[in-house]
Amino acid sequence: MLGTVLHAPGDVRVEELPRPTIQKPTDAVVRLAAACVCGSDLWPYRGIEQLAEPRPMGHEYVGVVEEIGADVRTVQVGDFVVGSFFASDNTCETCRAGYQTSCVHRDFVGGSQAELMRVPLADGTLVATPGTPDPDLIPSLLAASDVLGTGWFAAVAAEAGPGKTVAVVGDGAVGLLGVLAARQLGAERIIAMSRHADRQALARELGATDVVAERGDEGVARIKELTGGLGAHSTIEAVGTQESMMQAIRATRPGGHVGYVGVAHDVALPGDELFFSHVHLHGGPAPVRRFLPQLVDLIWTRQIDPGKVFDLTLPLADAAEAYRAMDERRAIKVLLQP
Amino acid sequence: MLGTVLHAPGDVRVEELPRPTIQKPTDAVVRLAAACVCGSDLWPYRGIEQLAEPRPMGHEYVGVVEEIGADVRTVQVGDFVVGSFFASDNTCETCRAGYQTSCVHRDFVGGSQAELMRVPLADGTLVATPGTPDPDLIPSLLAASDVLGTGWFAAVAAEAGPGKTVAVVGDGAVGLLGVLAARQLGAERIIAMSRHADRQALARELGATDVVAERGDEGVARIKELTGGLGAHSTIEAVGTQESMMQAIRATRPGGHVGYVGVAHDVALPGDELFFSHVHLHGGPAPVRRFLPQLVDLIWTRQIDPGKVFDLTLPLADAAEAYRAMDERRAIKVLLQP
Numbered sequence: 001m002l003g004t005v006l007h008a009p010g011d012v013r014v015e016e017l018p019r020p021t022i023q024k025p026t027d028a029v030v031r032l033a034a035a036c037v038c039g040s041d042l043w044p045y046r047g048i049e050q051l052a053e054p055r056p057m058g059h060e061y062v063g064v065v066e067e068i069g070a071d072v073r074t075v076q077v078g079d080f081v082v083g084s085f086f087a088s089d090n091t092c093e094t095c096r097a098g099y100q101t102s103c104v105h106r107d108f109v110g111g112s113q114a115e116l117m118r119v120p121l122a123d124g125t126l127v128a129t130p131g132t133p134d135p136d137l138i139p140s141l142l143a144a145s146d147v148l149g150t151g152w153f154a155a156v157a158a159e160a161g162p163g164k165t166v167a168v169v170g171d172g173a174v175g176l177l178g179v180l181a182a183r184q185l186g187a188e189r190i191i192a193m194s195r196h197a198d199r200q201a202l203a204r205e206l207g208a209t210d211v212v213a214e215r216g217d218e219g220v221a222r223i224k225e226l227t228g229g230l231g232a233h234s235t236i237e238a239v240g241t242q243e244s245m246m247q248a249i250r251a252t253r254p255g256g257h258v259g260y261v262g263v264a265h266d267v268a269l270p271g272d273e274l275f276f277s278h279v280h281l282h283g284g285p286a287p288v289r290r291f292l293p294q295l296v297d298l299i300w301t302r303q304i305d306p307g308k309v310f311d312l313t314l315p316l317a318d319a320a321e322a323y324r325a326m327d328e329r330r331a332i333k334v335l336l337q338p
Numbered sequence: 339m340l341g342t343v344l345h346a347p348g349d350v351r352v353e354e355l356p357r358p359t360i361q362k363p364t365d366a367v368v369r370l371a372a373a374c375v376c377g378s379d380l381w382p383y384r385g386i387e388q389l390a391e392p393r394p395m396g397h398e399y400v401g402v403v404e405e406i407g408a409d410v411r412t413v414q415v416g417d418f419v420v421g422s423f424f425a426s427d428n429t430c431e432t433c434r435a436g437y438q439t440s441c442v443h444r445d446f447v448g449g450s451q452a453e454l455m456r457v458p459l460a461d462g463t464l465v466a467t468p469g470t471p472d473p474d475l476i477p478s479l480l481a482a483s484d485v486l487g488t489g490w491f492a493a494v495a496a497e498a499g500p501g502k503t504v505a506v507v508g509d510g511a512v513g514l515l516g517v518l519a520a521r522q523l524g525a526e527r528i529i530a531m532s533r534h535a536d537r538q539a540l541a542r543e544l545g546a547t548d549v550v551a552e553r554g555d556e557g558v559a560r561i562k563e564l565t566g567g568l569g570a571h572s573t574i575e576a577v578g579t580q581e582s583m584m585q586a587i588r589a590t591r592p593g594g595h596v597g598y599v600g601v602a603h604d605v606a607l608p609g610d611e612l613f614f615s616h617v618h619l620h621g622g623p624a625p626v627r628r629f630l631p632q633l634v635d636l637i638w639t640r641q642i643d644p645g646k647v648f649d650l651t652l653p654l655a656d657a658a659e660a661y662r663a664m665d666e667r668r669a670i671k672v673l674l675q676p
Binding site: 240264265272277279283284 | 431432435436437439440442566567568578580583591592593598601602603604605606607608609610612613614615616617618619620621622623
């Protein structure tokens with residue numbers, strides 16, 4: 001079967017790989033209906049994250065269950081499923097607390113930019129949709145697998161809700177879907193931080209009430225101007241750099257909440273500034289599985305359309321071009337069709 | 339009047355100072371019934387925090403109102419009062435959100451290791467007790483001014499409560515009163531981290547169910563052993579060093595809460611470890627004013643006895659010995675009698 005492999009920074013190839021098989025009785029094999037490239041895939045693509053050996057790429061996925069292990073109970077062959085980017089048992093104390101990405105049995109999920117993939121801990125990881133989705137729902141269901149679930153977690157971690165002003169740092173797919181999540185959670189005002197006209201427009205379409213083009217200290221000053229000098233109640237951080245983290249912390253009022261989901265790279269938070277900021281800080285790898293049933297329902301009933309973040313669709317064979325388009329920010333998010 | 343001044347690291351003197359006066363119509367002048375030395379006073383005493391000029395010391399206080407400005411309404415001359423270590427208006431949006439130490443009009447409170455002190459923003463800063471306290475209540479009311487209020491905020495920030503296991507990093511007065519606060523908030527299990535037999539004993543008296551003598555990685559391992567491998571639900575950090583912050587973060591389970599109140603000195607939190615820890619982080623200078631009415635009531639009705647942390651009482655004239663005793667950890671907390 002065909003799958004995408006990163007051989008070295010900038011060197012993505014679609015090549016013939018061994019067909020995934022059931023390795024443990026809790027596994028499932030899924031035939032992908034769609035996959036995509038994640039912002040976090042760009043870290044090794046750009047050489048910022050070290051790559052020890054060629055890596056099958058992709059951790060976002062929707063598709064049809066092709067095979068299940070002997071112990072799998074909640075999904076059947078033929079089910080259309082969405083899954084999260086870490087496998088979890090969804091029964092341990094950590095999962096029950098809603099932190100499936102820190103499940104005590106958590107397992108890596110990878111290789112979804114392919115025709116088929118193996119998903120460990122299928123019962124605790126996959127959620128079956130109510131039936132076979134209409135084709136136009138597939139991008140949104142795919143978004144639920146990571147970028148929507150991650151933006152949603154960020155909004156929840158930032159305690160977005162009625163009466164709140166929410167600032168969003170990062171205009172990638174996660175930040176944009178953080179806007180959508182904040183809107184769904186009832187936020188009164190949502191300030192998207194973006195310098196790009198197309199992303200600003202999409203942010204407004206997804207629920208942003210204001211757009212701030214400035215970044216860094218100027219961006220923080222603008223957020224304060226818009227919030228009576230105090231800062232946002234809730235800030236979503238969806239980048240993962242030192243600058244974006246400090247921008248998020250500084251844009252938040254004392255007692256406010258920062259929800260951070262950008263995978264931290266070379267970030268060191270100064271203790272004294274954090275101390276006197278009085279913000280709440282929470283984030284990490286989004287426990288997408290916690291939100292998946294709710295998100296699938298919102299998509300299935302067409303209350304939300306997160307698939308809008310896909311602005312380029314390519315055949316799987318063109319995965320290298322998909323990476324280039326995202327790396328050069330020509331595309332917000334690329335959907336790959338196996 | 340007599341007051342305590344730090345002239346240089348290690349050089350504390352009690353000397354004749356100008357009598358404090360009303361400078362603004364919102365000020366009060368308080369005649370101190372008791373004062374004390376704070377763990378944070380040791381930072382400049384030890385030379386770790388720079389001292390630009392001689393500094394009148396002390397920010398914890400109880401006493402009788404001697405004089406009020408023309409605009410003061412809620413306290414009267416003759417009232418016995420407790421106040422917090424930052425002055426706040428207690429009416430701005432930040433105060434109403436419970437973050438009086440970030441009040442938009444916040445002002446410095448200092449010079450309480452003296453016979454008299456000026457308190458700015460008296461209406462928003464001071465809380466009058468129901469009457470003149472019995473002398474044995476004075477140490478507890480004094481504790482409410484900072485160390486109890488700070489330990490209480492840490493326990494609230496760490497979301498200590500029923501069913502929770504709370505770990506406490508730091509066995510100074512704040513950590514010990516964090517134990518008391520966690521107990522009052524209904525925590526099921528409270529693990530005090532302390533190597534000192536006297537402090538261990540006091541921790542147990544104040545509500546600790548377990549004591550861990552190990553620190554650093556070994557301390558974290560012990561906390562995990564005691565919590566089914568997961569870590570504490572809630573961790574109170576009451577030191578403020580890199581080691582203590584990392585110990586607190588690592589001792590906390592995914593999804594758990596760290597409440598940190600040790601004033602951060604040379605702390606840099608690694609973004610990637612924080613990200614994957616999945617903890618909630620909240621803290622800063624405790625908004626003691628938020629809790630003062632409740633704490634005064636608990637003390638007045640003799641439901642709590644936080645004054646137990648004072649294990650040495652000295653006349654104000656012996657302030658230099660008070661600093662030495664705390665610096666050398668011969669005393670947990672020293673009460674000064676003006």
